[in-house]
Amino acid sequence: MPAVRVDGLRVVLDGVPVLDGVDLTVGVGEWVTVIGPNGAGKSTLLRAVGGLLPATGACTLFGTPGAVLRRRARARLMAVVPQSPVVPPGMAVLDYVLLGRTPYIPALGRESAADVAVVHDVLDRLDLARFAVRPLATLSGGERQRVFLARALAQGATLLLLDEPTSALDIGHQQEVLELVDRLRRENGLTVLATMHDLSVAGEYADRLVLLADGRVVAEGPPPEVLTAELLARHYRARVRIVAGEHGPLVVPVRR
Numbered sequence: 698m699p700a701v702r703v704d705g706l707r708v709v710l711d712g713v714p715v716l717d718g719v720d721l722t723v724g725v726g727e728w729v730t731v732i733g734p735n736g737a738g739k740s741t742l743l744r745a746v747g748g749l750l751p752a753t754g755a756c757t758l759f760g761t762p763g764a765v766l767r768r769r770a771r772a773r774l775m776a777v778v779p780q781s782p783v784v785p786p787g788m789a790v791l792d793y794v795l796l797g798r799t800p801y802i803p804a805l806g807r808e809s810a811a812d813v814a815v816v817h818d819v820l821d822r823l824d825l826a827r828f829a830v831r832p833l834a835t836l837s838g839g840e841r842q843r844v845f846l847a848r849a850l851a852q853g854a855t856l857l858l859l860d861e862p863t864s865a866l867d868i869g870h871q872q873e874v875l876e877l878v879d880r881l882r883r884e885n886g887l888t889v890l891a892t893m894h895d896l897s898v899a900g901e902y903a904d905r906l907v908l909l910a911d912g913r914v915v916a917e918g919p920p921p922e923v924l925t926a927e928l929l930a931r932h933y934r935a936r937v938r939i940v941a942g943e944h945g946p947l948v949v950p951v952r953r
């Protein structure tokens with residue numbers, strides 16, 4: 698049974714069909730990254746899978762139709778890191794990451810020592826412990842992005858939906874965060890569905906890439922099958938050279 702199965706997904710926003718018959722399967726433990734030009738529908742696809750948008754078509758999570766999952770049950774299965782999460786004003790980093798434990802805290806109850814320990818562990822792993830008491834709003838864009846990921850990891854879900862998880866990170870933190878997610882995938886059986894603009898990085902970490910254009914899947918497969926100069930020219934109108942890398946094809950932009 699796949700972690701995610703989407704059949705004929707269609708999303709219409711303000712009368713505009715943004716996703717038009719998307720099929721997608723993500724196996725348990727797999728890392729699938731959705732790529733595609735600006736406006737292709739990548740974030741919309743993640744939000745629809747995350748149950749954050751009304752959509753038609755079928756979407757099942759670990760065999761259960763997404764629509765029948767209650768909020769807490771969904772949150773234990775799946776953690777979503779949107780591009781720009783809403784941050785409660787004045788909230789400290791530790792309290793924000795603690796929100797990830799909400800699905801485990803009984804109604805009218807308080808977080809347990811175990812919940813707090815999970816949060817400290819995640820903050821350590823993401824090099825965020827020194828920011829624990831700082832208001833989230835005072836962090837830099839990249840520091841904040843790591844906090845958003847920390848909250849998702851604290852949620853302990855087995856499926857991570859990551860919308861551009863490293864767009865604000867410097868190259869070192871980008872590698873650190875992606876390696877951590879990959880390690881969790883190997884050690885804890887996490888499944889990852891992400892979107893990314895950096896095509897070389899996308900290809901280095903994903904088992905499969907899905908290329909979306911104008912709300913439809915136009916190519917999918919292992920990175921070498923999708924990261925071709927011809928497909929990238931057709932769908933991004935980009936001129937690139939593909940170079941063989943140690944962990945997948947590297948996409949080098951070439952001036953026109």
Ligand SMILES: Nc1ncnc2c1ncn2[C@@H]1O[C@H](COP(=O)(O)OP(=O)(O)OP(=O)(O)O)[C@@H](O)[C@H]1O
Pocket residue numbers: 710711713715733734735736737738739740741742
């Ligand atoms: N509420 C809305 N009403 C109308 N169109 C919308 C709405 N929200 C998004 N869209 C459109 O849907 C399309 C897909 O948006 P989406 O954010 O999913 O693209 P994306 O592939 O993630 O783009 P990017 O790479 O720029 O982040 C865009 O053309 C966008 O303008």
